[in-house]
Amino acid sequence: MLLSVEDLSVHIGVINPLSDLSFGVDRGQILGLVGESGSGKSLTAMAVMGLLPLIGGRISAGRILFDGTDLAKLPEAALRGYRGRRIALVTQNPMTALDPVVRVGRQVDVMGRMHLGLSADEARRRTIELLTRLRIPEAQAVCEAYPHQLSGGMKQRIVIAIALAGEPDLIVADEPTTALDVTVQAQIIHLLGELVRDRGLGMLLITHDMGVVAQVCDQVAVLYAGRLAESRPAEALFEHPLHPYTSALIGCIPRDGMAPGSLHGIAGAVPSVARYPAGCRFHPRCPRAGEICARQTPELTELTGAGRLACHFPLEGTHG
Amino acid sequence: MITYLTRRLLLLIPVFVAVSVVIFLILHLIPGDPLDNLLRVGSSPEKRAEMSARYGLDRPLVVQYGIWLGNLLQGDLGTSIASRRPVASLIGQALPHSLLLGALALAFSTLAGVALGVAAAIWRDRWADRLIMGGVLLGSTLPSFWMGLLFILAFSVQLGWFPVSGARGWESLVLPVLTIGLGGTALVARVARVAMIDAAERDFVLLLHAKGMPPGRIRLNHVLRHAMIPVVTILSLRIGWILGGAVTVEYVFARPGLGTTLIKALSQHDYPVVQACLLMLAMAVMLGTLLGDVVQALMDPRVRREAA
Ligand SMILES: Nc1ncnc2c1ncn2[C@@H]1O[C@H](COP(=O)(O)OP(=O)(O)OP(=O)(O)O)[C@@H](O)[C@H]1O
Ligand SMILES: [Mg+2]
Numbered sequence: 153m154l155l156s157v158e159d160l161s162v163h164i165g166v167i168n169p170l171s172d173l174s175f176g177v178d179r180g181q182i183l184g185l186v187g188e189s190g191s192g193k194s195l196t197a198m199a200v201m202g203l204l205p206l207i208g209g210r211i212s213a214g215r216i217l218f219d220g221t222d223l224a225k226l227p228e229a230a231l232r233g234y235r236g237r238r239i240a241l242v243t244q245n246p247m248t249a250l251d252p253v254v255r256v257g258r259q260v261d262v263m264g265r266m267h268l269g270l271s272a273d274e275a276r277r278r279t280i281e282l283l284t285r286l287r288i289p290e291a292q293a294v295c296e297a298y299p300h301q302l303s304g305g306m307k308q309r310i311v312i313a314i315a316l317a318g319e320p321d322l323i324v325a326d327e328p329t330t331a332l333d334v335t336v337q338a339q340i341i342h343l344l345g346e347l348v349r350d351r352g353l354g355m356l357l358i359t360h361d362m363g364v365v366a367q368v369c370d371q372v373a374v375l376y377a378g379r380l381a382e383s384r385p386a387e388a389l390f391e392h393p394l395h396p397y398t399s400a401l402i403g404c405i406p407r408d409g410m411a412p413g414s415l416h417g418i419a420g421a422v423p424s425v426a427r428y429p430a431g432c433r434f435h436p437r438c439p440r441a442g443e444i445c446a447r448q449t450p451e452l453t454e455l456t457g458a459g460r461l462a463c464h465f466p467l468e469g470t471h472g
Numbered sequence: 473m474i475t476y477l478t479r480r481l482l483l484l485i486p487v488f489v490a491v492s493v494v495i496f497l498i499l500h501l502i503p504g505d506p507l508d509n510l511l512r513v514g515s516s517p518e519k520r521a522e523m524s525a526r527y528g529l530d531r532p533l534v535v536q537y538g539i540w541l542g543n544l545l546q547g548d549l550g551t552s553i554a555s556r557r558p559v560a561s562l563i564g565q566a567l568p569h570s571l572l573l574g575a576l577a578l579a580f581s582t583l584a585g586v587a588l589g590v591a592a593a594i595w596r597d598r599w600a601d602r603l604i605m606g607g608v609l610l611g612s613t614l615p616s617f618w619m620g621l622l623f624i625l626a627f628s629v630q631l632g633w634f635p636v637s638g639a640r641g642w643e644s645l646v647l648p649v650l651t652i653g654l655g656g657t658a659l660v661a662r663v664a665r666v667a668m669i670d671a672a673e674r675d676f677v678l679l680l681h682a683k684g685m686p687p688g689r690i691r692l693n694h695v696l697r698h699a700m701i702p703v704v705t706i707l708s709l710r711i712g713w714i715l716g717g718a719v720t721v722e723y724v725f726a727r728p729g730l731g732t733t734l735i736k737a738l739s740q741h742d743y744p745v746v747q748a749c750l751l752m753l754a755m756a757v758m759l760g761t762l763l764g765d766v767v768q769a770l771m772d773p774r775v776r777r778e779a780a
Contacts, residue, residue, distance in 0.1 A: 201682055236684030243682070248675035251694055253772055263683060298773040314683065 154179050154354040155200070155322055160214035162195050162204065169425045170195050172452060173214070174460065175373040175383050177322065177354040182345065184369035184386065185358045186401060190422045192378040193358045197326045200356065201241050202231035219321065237267040240315035242325040246307035250299040256310050257295025263317035282313045286343065305336035316347065322354045329364065341368055362401050366390060374398045377422050377433040380452055384459030394466040396440050432464065440465045476769055476776060480762055491754045492544070496537050499743045527553065550744035554737070559748045562733060567752060569729040573648055574718050580653035581714070582707060585660025590696065592661065593668030604661065612658035620651040620724040637726035648725045652717040656710060663706045667699035674698070701772055708764020712757035
């Protein structure tokens, strides 16, 4: 396993927006981390990148094993050796992800110079190579452009180029297509899928879009209100969702014109961290909830096939 | 960038005309006849008429303005009524002193202000921040002439470190520069602090951290660079204010310069000199603002596009 997150909990001050999260990513594999807005997806990405201190958060329990090393225990200086070099981040909004006053090429070059010890010329040559491989036309001219001169899809390709430039083993992509329009979304998703298979990278693909998950993911982890609901191989999960929440997510794969992040078909929204209900956090919105669901948190249990589930009344009880 | 600059320079022409009209009118509409200073008490009306004709004061205002502007464009600022010397040479003597003082004060406010603001932002909400911002608050509330007098008392009269007045050597510049510069320093420090904090919270900074860039480098190469954009804006808006400070401070320290020349000319109703001084100040403000905008366009490619 390239990345193995075990029982991860995150605190920001006294609040505890993420608890007991476990999942794993293999080389050449894409794990989709899905959930509605506010379920803790970005916090998971920040935790894996070791960037929680930036927003005043910390890992309060659990391990983040990357290639055998527990990142949760590493000091900041050591973490910096991983960031960009071995684990790269693709952020949600390409419009604001690049420094607006620095030419695009230099923002990519810096990775080669910083992490691979390349000279300015070598780094630029690699940048142009990389942009060309990401199917950016006229890479040379694009290098000289400022971010505001490029389209959203182009900017996201640049962000992906930055992620690849350090030759990482793992890419954490936090909603890489949410800010883009639909046709560009599909291009970027396919590009990411291709990169993972061709280069043997691992990818943690964060999204609230089950459609995206269905297209490219090998494994799926469904997050609800800071807890794992269900985590299984994609094919099995789409065929027979076990958690009622997963089933609801699949039942409403977003189509054109739907507000991003919303979940049609299930009334209500993810409660805020301060108002997580007792018991199963999904029970107020769950069509199958019984009396026990309000009282007792369902344990995350290993399934006999593969994967994990936390539900008192799964859709196919036999799997439990 | 070239088109941007040309456009900005062309825009200055109407502004210049408007300013020149205002300066000309103010001087001719305020009470006090300059001839009173030139003529002995009880001079004959003929003598007065002769003087009036000599300085062109008997012509209609529009004609006087036309003549003045025409001469001005040829570099002829007229003749001082009080000293009978060409105004251009008076200004030529005073201007370098004021420019030096203004430039040093500007440089001092910028450097000290940015340094303090950045330090306060780095140690945000800690004692260093509180100390700096407390000092800044104090500095921005005290009027500069008052501070100038205080400095003279403390450093010149009591300690004897710097000369009380005059313009001999660099020592005589220290107190005036401090006096003008401290207000600007306070302002710049406040703007720089907020700008640093804002810039550090921008989205792209997160990606820089994710790239594995050391925090010091992020701060210096990216955050500081963005924070300087509002600092330059505020500085270019405040150039007139700094020059205004120079006028009073020159007077307090009895330094030669545009301010001293202006105040003396005002008391003598020497309106060609007053006009020239005001014109110089106005032009300094216009060019200062232009300079600020150009620096900003150099720093931020998005400004270049909007302005093009
Ligand atoms: N800096 C912070 N301080 C306090 N609470 C925070 C902070 N950042 C996130 N949270 C809370 O943690 C929870 C999870 O946030 P997170 O950003 O991980 O959600 P998300 O799943 O990425 O949502 P989205 O789809 O909107 O990006 C939210 O309830 C949010 O309010
Ligand atoms: Mg998010």
